[in-house]
Amino acid sequence: MCGIFAYLNYNVARERRHILEVLFNGLRRLEYRGYDSSGIAIDADPTPADSSSSSSSPSPPMVFRQEGKIESLVGSVYREVDAADVDLERAFLVHAGIAHTRWATHGVPAPRNSHPQSSGGGNEFLVVHNGIITNYEVLKETLIRHGFTFESETDTEVIPKLAKFVYDKACEGGQSVTFSQVVKEVMRQLEGAYALIFKSPHYPNELIACKRGSTLILGVKELTDEKSCATLYHDVKALTKNGEPKELFFSSDLCAIVEHTKNYLSIEDNEVVHIKDGCVSILKFDYGKETPASVQRALSVLEMEVEQIKKGKYDHFMQKEIHEQPHSLTTTMRGRLKDSNVVLGGLKDHLRTIRHSRRIVFIGCGTSYNAALAARPFFEELSGIPVTMEIASDLLDRQGPIYREDTAVFVSQSGETADTLIALEYALENGAMCVGITNTVGSTLARKTHCGVHINAGCEIGVASTKAYTSQIVAMSMMALAIGDDRISTQSRRAAIINGLSELPNKVREVLKLDSEMRDLAESLIDSESLLVFGRGYNYATALEGALKVKEVALMHSEGMLAGEMKHGPLALVDETLPIIVIATRDACFSKQQSVIQQLHARKGRLIVMCSEGDATSVCPSGSCRVIEVPQSEDCLQPVLNIIPLQLLAYHLTVLRGYDVDQPRNLAKSVTTQ
Known part of the structure; x- marks a missing residue:
């Protein structure tokens, strides 16, 4: 999973220094998608065609690549251009640059x-890529037989070399070939998931992008008067006809274009987007046809604000996103809770089908799977439909049964998680009703499911998901309420949950006041090597998610465990040094968790107990354990409150241990590789 970005200015002069900074800032916005290396390509100064002519021809593009984070690339680029005496003040009326940040x-x-x-010497074809090419080894062997030499270990290198092979073959046959024809033939040979941007000195001031399975966005900024802009933004067709000054952006994420424009297009699978002479053409690639069809689609208007991609008063994005949860929960519920009813526009036309399902299957990965697991108990209770859980990769490995009578609910923060999307294709092939729960409008998940709910939690940049997790639980609780609103037996329960939802943002604000307390707890655990978290019932998912947060950002071994299974193995680990968090807030499992605490205490366990306000003496009468008190909510909504102290603990543990909380080792966000 990587970040790709491109910038093209047309009929508006931009200095090379400005172009570099646009590319660098684009990568900074995408760095959460990959931060082990990065690179950019920009144009060099044109060279005279010959000594007797004043005309000029394109020079090979300048390519800069560097290991490490974006700032390592920035420093190396400025050192290299200074050493080469490159004129950073030179202005280009038209220029196309591409950039990439990598997750290996x-x-x-x-x-x-x-x-x-x-593609090799001269940089005749350059490519940035997000995704994975599954048949690259076969392509590589073929290209080697045709004389190509490979320098990298990547699957991506076959793409520019294949483009050069296609271009050279056409030229040898005396044919002229367009950039889009080259890319179309390359796409015909590729298997896997990808978003690609091509740049070539054979086609100066042009960019081509295409995608299959990975997100790619086109941003459009018209530098004309506002009334003209409104007309142009209404339809992409206008962009194919006018030569007005404009700036165009390709990005694998909306957060990289929001500071430039709010007008964008989500590129669909198998579309080729060609920017030439300031015009945008969109072609739909069809493997069965020689000539792709031209496509016209409307631009969308981005609702995100620039402030969402900035840290503001916070030191880290993860810290900011934890503290944004009262707001993200409010926006997730806004306009959807009306008196005693729940209105979900994305589901209303499909509720009858869902109610008649034989079962509901939740499918997700990581944090999204945990959110679905938290929702499972009340989903069954309110809908009366059996609910099963599937980790997307395991469902695919087993080729588990999915039936036409099933409703498959796919949960993904980004809407681009590879395993989840492949599982979606599998469910669609088997005829299931497919519902999406995602935070990303225009994502692949949002487009390919039959219906769904946008959680509307706002941009989440920290790799460790926090506010998306709690908003996913709330979105699924509203979905359960909508599905079950025709059941008379649950009306009083529904009313209590709706009331609990309305109170939730304020109760989250109260939980966030535990910040300093959780920092103190983190200080006491800083030298620990492991952490266990026990939960059950509604809060089994809380235990899994809390342990996952500690694991992924604090780089500390942690395990979430079902408390009912404690006696079947985990009890052997208990001693006076191993910290154990037990979640024992008030619900149907409270007395059972009290028993768990007694058993752990009898074995001199180092206990940290999370309980409801006022229950400290009930859960720890001897005062021998550390207690975290949280507000009490409706039992099925309690996981939303209970996870927040564990998010804060993970955050403070990471900072105190000296690790990068927003960019944890070996991880990146919205993983689009299998």
Whole structure:
């Protein structure tokens, strides 16, 4: 999973220094998607065609690649251009630059494995890539037989070399070939998931992007008067006809374009977007047809604000996003809770089908799976439909049965998680009703499911998901309420949950006041090697998610465990040094958790108990354990409150241990590789 970005200015002069900074800032916005290496490609100064002519021809693009984080690339680029006496003040009326930040899949982090990947000497074709090419080894062997030499260990390098092979073959046959024809033939050979941006000196001032399975966005900024802009933004068709000054952006995430424009287009699978002479053409690639069809689609208006991609008063994005949860929960519920009813526009036309399902299958990965697990108990209770859980990769490995009578609910913060999307294709092939729960409008998940709920939690940049998790639980609770609103037996329960939802943001604000207390707890655990978290019932998912947060950002071994299974193995680990968090807030499992605490205490366990306000003496009468008190909510909504102290604990543990909380080792966000 990587971040790709491109910037093209047309009929508006931009200095090379400005172009570099736009590319660098684009990568900074995408760095959460990959931060082991990065690179950019920009134009060099044109060179005279010959000594007797005043005309000029394009020079090979300048390519800069560097291991490490974005700032390492920035420093190396400015050192290199200074050493080469490159004029940073030179203005370009038209210029196309591409950029990439990498999360290593094929090959170690190193400049040779960084993008842009090149076709070879002269950088005749350059490519930045997000995704994975599954048949790259076969393509590589073929290209080697045709004389190509490979320098990297990546799957991406076959793409620019394949483009050069296609271009050279056409030229040898005396044919002229357009950039889009080259890319179309490359796409015909590729298997896997990808979003690609191509740049070539054979086609100066042009960019081509295409995608299959990975997100790619086109941003459009018209530099004309506002009334003209309104007309142009209404339809992409206008962009194919006018030569007005404009700036165009490709990005694998909306957060990289929001500071430039709010007008964007989500590129669909198998679309080729060609920018030439300031015009945008969109072609739909069809493997069965020689000539792709032209496509016209409307632009969308981005609702995100620039402030969402900035840290503001906080030291880290994860800290900011934890503290934004009262707001994110409010926006998730806004306009959807009306008196005693729940209105979900994305589901209303499909509720009858869902109610007649034989079962509901929740499918997700990581944090999204945990959110679905938290929702499962009340989903069954309110809908009366059996609910099963599937980790997306395991469902695919087993080829588990999915039936036409099933409703499959796919949960993903980004809407681009590879395993989840492949599981979605599998469920669609088997005829299931497919519902999406995602935070990302225009994502692949949102487009390919039959219906769904946008959780509306706002941009989440920290790799460790926090506010999306709690908003997912709330979104699924509203979904359960909507499905079950025709059941008379649950009306009083529904009313209590709706009331609990309305109170939830204020109760989250109260929980966030535990911040300093959780920092003190983190200080006491800083030297611990492991942490166990016990939960059950509604809070089994809380135990799993809390342990996952500690694991992924604090780089500390932690395990979430079902408390009912404690006697079947985990009890052997208990001693006076191993910290154990027990979640024992008031619900149907409270007395059972009291018993768990007694058993752990009898074995001199180092106990930290999370309980409801006022229950400290009930859960720890001897005062021998550390107690975290949280407000009490409706039992099925309690996981939303209970996870927040554990998020804060993970955050403070990470900072105190000296690790990067927003960019944890070996991890990146919205993983789009299998």
